[in-house]
Amino acid sequence: MSKFIQLSNRTAETKSNLNVARKLGRIPAVLYGINKDTLSLEVNEKELLDVLKTNPRAILQAKLSDNTAVPVVVQDIQKDSMSGKVLHIDFQHVNMNISMDSKVTIHFAGEAAGIKAGGSLQVEIYEVEVRCMPGDLPTSMEVDISGLAIGDQLLVSDLIFQNGVEVLTDPSTVMIQIKTVHEEEAEEPAATPA
Incomplete structure (x- = not known):
């Protein structure tokens, strides 16, 4: 602060x-x-x-x-x-003596192994909602994604915050995933002929 x-x-x-x-x-x-x-x-x-x-x-x-x-x-x-x-x-x-709700930005660091193998990185969310004392509010969190292979994903439940920080975002929310290029193409809606 x-x-x-x-x-x-x-x-x-x-x-x-x-x-x-x-x-x-x-x-x-x-x-x-x-x-x-x-x-x-x-x-x-x-x-x-x-x-x-x-x-x-x-x-x-x-x-x-x-x-x-x-x-x-x-x-x-x-x-x-x-x-x-x-x-x-x-x-x-901000009352420094009362816990508060805020959001913490997530920074994804490293290059995922799945990207090197030809996969595609898909980021779903860049921040999570937390509750903590104002003095304990993290400025951001860095998450290493270098170990992610094709098909892997990181969930909110995978985040490890310091004691006193309660994560309010649903733990089953996908933050980031490595997809095969075929999966990504299948998700895009087919163009309708004019």
Whole structure:
């Protein structure tokens, strides 16, 4: 939780003023939480993108305009469907003394033996939902797939987290599998003649 992000009081409220703020690199944001007032804020776009690039699920220390620092997590990001630019972001207060639900990104490392043998890699999910104390929340998890042969798969139940992290995603969910090229072709719907 070493990452700091500056959240400033929002100066613009009208749609046109918000668009001007976005062009100047200030993204509108809100901060809310249980038994907390909802605050209309803004965040520096470059600072925000740096944080999202390294770990979008990290617990951050948000510096507010009154110089207080509070633990927060990114709860929702609204993006422009055409450009992909961030339009708005929701931050949520984190109570460090109460367990929380979040998602952990899974990084698949290594080259599967099944790929070298001509198989095809199919990733089903890139993240799992977990419940833990905020201080125990993993930033991500790396899973070595080099031992997977054609026909092998990894399930959520194969993940081993540290003590105190409860996995909420169904344990029988397939995360990744190595298929033969024939299986992959059979799954694609046949083209209908025009």
